[in-house]
Amino acid sequence: MKKNTSVIPEPVRDLLVQAARWAARNAYCPHSHYAVGAAVLMTDGQIYTGCNVENASYGLTLCAERVAISKAISHGNRAFAALAVVGGTPKKPAFPCGACRQVMVEFMNSESPVYIAPLKSGKPVSTTVGALLPCAFQK
Numbered sequence: 001m002k003k004n005t006s007v008i009p010e011p012v013r014d015l016l017v018q019a020a021r022w023a024a025r026n027a028y029c030p031h032s033h034y035a036v037g038a039a040v041l042m043t044d045g046q047i048y049t050g051c052n053v054e055n056a057s058y059g060l061t062l063c064a065e066r067v068a069i070s071k072a073i074s075h076g077n078r079a080f081a082a083l084a085v086v087g088g089t090p091k092k093p094a095f096p097c098g099a100c101r102q103v104m105v106e107f108m109n110s111e112s113p114v115y116i117a118p119l120k121s122g123k124p125v126s127t128t129v130g131a132l133l134p135c136a137f138q139k
């Protein structure tokens with residue numbers, strides 16, 4: 001059962017975006033030169049971060065969001081409260097890919113906040129998992 005939806009205070013949101021920006025510094029992206037960072041906030045306050053990890057066999061690339069989510073899961077923590085992703089420019093920030101949206105649906109609520117911000121600086125756009133993937137496939 002997925003639960004734990006909450007309102008995230010603005011300073012916490014900003015901290016999460018900042019954590020994602022720090023994680024993006026570790027992006028392994030020699031093929032695209034497109035760094036992405038992600039951070040997930042858990043209901044206990046814990047933050048897990050991720051970056052994209054590319055491969056010469058392009059399809060093996062791991063997206064930043066799925067790295068962050070997998071880190072939380074592999075630490076035994078599934079109580080997601082929010083996710084931030086940073087990438088791209090203020091004009092064209094990195095919206096999560098379709099695969100990552102489906103993975104968010106797996107572990108987060110449709111009301112869970114998702115913050116999308118440019119890589120370097122700038123305010124995040126606020127949306128939700130449900131808005132990013134309406135009518136999602138669910139068993």
Ligand code: THU
Nearest residue numbers: 032034036052063064095096097
């Ligand atoms: N990427 C992510 O990390 N997350 C997304 O949601 C979209 C794309 C990465 C994958 C690849 O390393 C680079 O961005 C360019 O597609």
